[in-house]
Amino acid sequence: MEPYRNKVIEKIYETTRSEREEILKEAGYNLFRIPARKVYIDLLTDSGTSAMSTNQWAGIMVGDESYAGSENFLHFEKTAREIFGFKTILPTHQGRAAEHLLFSTLVNPGDYVPNNSHFDTTRANIEHRGGTALDLVIDEGLDPTSRNPFKGNMDPQKLENFIKREGKEIIPIIMLTITNNSIGGQPVSLENVRTIRSISKKYGIPLFFDACRFAENAYFIKKREKGQGERSIREIVRDMFSYVDGCIFSAKKDALVNIGGLLGINEDSLAEKLKNLLILYEGFPTYGGLAGRDLEAIARGLEEVLDENYLAFRIGQVRELGERLIEGGVQVLQPIGGHAVYIDAKAFFPHIPQSQLPGQAVSVGLYLEGGIRTVEIGSVMFAKKDPETGEMTYPKLELVRLAIPRRVYSQIHINHVVDTVLKLYKKREEIRGYKIVSEAPVLRHFTAKFEPILTKRAPKAAQKQLQQV
Numbered sequence: 001m002e003p004y005r006n007k008v009i010e011k012i013y014e015t016t017r018s019e020r021e022e023i024l025k026e027a028g029y030n031l032f033r034i035p036a037r038k039v040y041i042d043l044l045t046d047s048g049t050s051a052m053s054t055n056q057w058a059g060i061m062v063g064d065e066s067y068a069g070s071e072n073f074l075h076f077e078k079t080a081r082e083i084f085g086f087k088t089i090l091p092t093h094q095g096r097a098a099e100h101l102l103f104s105t106l107v108n109p110g111d112y113v114p115n116n117s118h119f120d121t122t123r124a125n126i127e128h129r130g131g132t133a134l135d136l137v138i139d140e141g142l143d144p145t146s147r148n149p150f151k152g153n154m155d156p157q158k159l160e161n162f163i164k165r166e167g168k169e170i171i172p173i174i175m176l177t178i179t180n181n182s183i184g185g186q187p188v189s190l191e192n193v194r195t196i197r198s199i200s201k202k203y204g205i206p207l208f209f210d211a212c213r214f215a216e217n218a219y220f221i222k223k224r225e226k227g228q229g230e231r232s233i234r235e236i237v238r239d240m241f242s243y244v245d246g247c248i249f250s251a252k253k254d255a256l257v258n259i260g261g262l263l264g265i266n267e268d269s270l271a272e273k274l275k276n277l278l279i280l281y282e283g284f285p286t287y288g289g290l291a292g293r294d295l296e297a298i299a300r301g302l303e304e305v306l307d308e309n310y311l312a313f314r315i316g317q318v319r320e321l322g323e324r325l326i327e328g329g330v331q332v333l334q335p336i337g338g339h340a341v342y343i344d345a346k347a348f349f350p351h352i353p354q355s356q357l358p359g360q361a362v363s364v365g366l367y368l369e370g371g372i373r374t375v376e377i378g379s380v381m382f383a384k385k386d387p388e389t390g391e392m393t394y395p396k397l398e399l400v401r402l403a404i405p406r407r408v409y410s411q412i413h414i415n416h417v418v419d420t421v422l423k424l425y426k427k428r429e430e431i432r433g434y435k436i437v438s439e440a441p442v443l444r445h446f447t448a449k450f451e452p453i454l455t456k457r458a459p460k461a462a463q464k465q466l467q468q469v
């Protein structure tokens with residue numbers, strides 16, 4: 001059961017199927033181009049979409065908007081210090097701002113930054129500095145049949161081999177992303193953190209967390225790791241963070257707010273450099289691009305996210321969605337991660353080749369059937385054309401992510417999601433693929449336009465369905 005009840009509500013709008021057909025046509029079958037109001041259940045992302053508590057909203061009302069030394073900053077700093085244990089805490093307007101400051105300070109052209117798996121923005125910020133972002137997740141992390149409970153772990157052997165081969169001089173920092181977002185919200189074990197720490201110590205390279213979903217990761221440790229079951233989430237979090245030199249953090253995830261981020265650092269000279277850059281890019285170090293009221297909401301959210309009843313519901317809601325889809329015959333990434341369920345679109349529509357974008361077909365289908373917005377993580381996002389041969393290379397996995405916002409949707413909303421996915425799955429043979437009709441040179445998934453592919457061989461039912469679309 002939800003360990004909370006509704007006090008403030010937000011109306012959501014239902015559309016009819018024929019309205020959605022029109023909306024899709026107008027948006028070029030790209031769900032990023034649809035007005036949010038026309039979406040019934042929005043599972044596009046879990047980032048910045050959390051519902052705040054009465055306690056957080058009360059905090060918003062006591063915002064101290066002083067330029068320097070705001071009361072809310074002091075509360076934010078004290079809370080983050082207590083939870084994470086870092087000496088210096090710097091606020092930023094979101095996670096990628098923290099990345100920008102950190103990598104501008106540490107990464108030079110030719111450097112390498114190993115991570116279990118980089119998130120898009122950390123990769124982009126490292127590449128922007130002329131560095132290389134290196135993914136060293138364990139092999140099982142990329143194996144859809146593996147049920148490893150800590151699939152997000154970094155492979156210590158791969159890390160040490162790389163350091164030995166290339167030399168520690170070109171590795172300014174090692175990172176661990178908790179949970180490992182890019183491979184499906186998979187957790188990292190405490191044991192893995194300790195092992196990676198011992199390597200970082202041995203070679204004198206600092207270790208940082210990309211800590212966006214630190215509380216969800218701690219909950220998995222409590223439930224899955226030997227000897228951790230009796231400890232509180234707060235204790236596990238303190239333990240995890242005791243092995244790192246700092247962190248970047250997007251408050252849009254596990255601080256249960258809509259905007260914000262932070263940097264945590266132990267080392268004074270690095271903290272000083274970051275502080276100076278922060279003033280240049282974000283704002284004075286006691287607000288860092290945020291309003292005082294935002295800092296207060298983050299401080300309160302960081303406390304609330306450690307509540308084990310909340311985490312049990314949160315992780316349980318995601319797991320239940322995944323398990324019910326599996327029961328219905330739908331293949332999803334397993335084990336089910338912390339913040340999202342990922343449908344395997346190749347298995348969902350085996351008759352649609354990757355060149356005809358099966359993930360896009362699932363995503364569009366879910367909107368058409370039930371007003372649900374999801375995101376394709378497959379060929380639309382990652383397929384690449386070789387500039388010389390013109391040949392396309394397609395990603396290994398063709399996924400559709402159903403990211404669950406925190407504290408937003410009820411179990412009945414989730415039932416509607418399950419029903420919609422199963423409804424689409426039942427009529428899978430009628431569904432056809434899509435082709436891209438216009439696209440931008442980079443990050444095309446945000447703006448591309450698509451058209452359904454009409455094939456002569458499509459059965460009657462499919463022709464009818466496509467005409468409707």
Ligand SMILES: *Cc1c(COP(=O)(O)O)cnc(C)c1O
Nearest residue numbers: 094095096119121181212250252
């Ligand atoms: C969201 C996210 C970021 C970036 O944070 P923003 O607040 O969106 O800038 C970085 N790393 C991971 C793992 C994330 O999930």
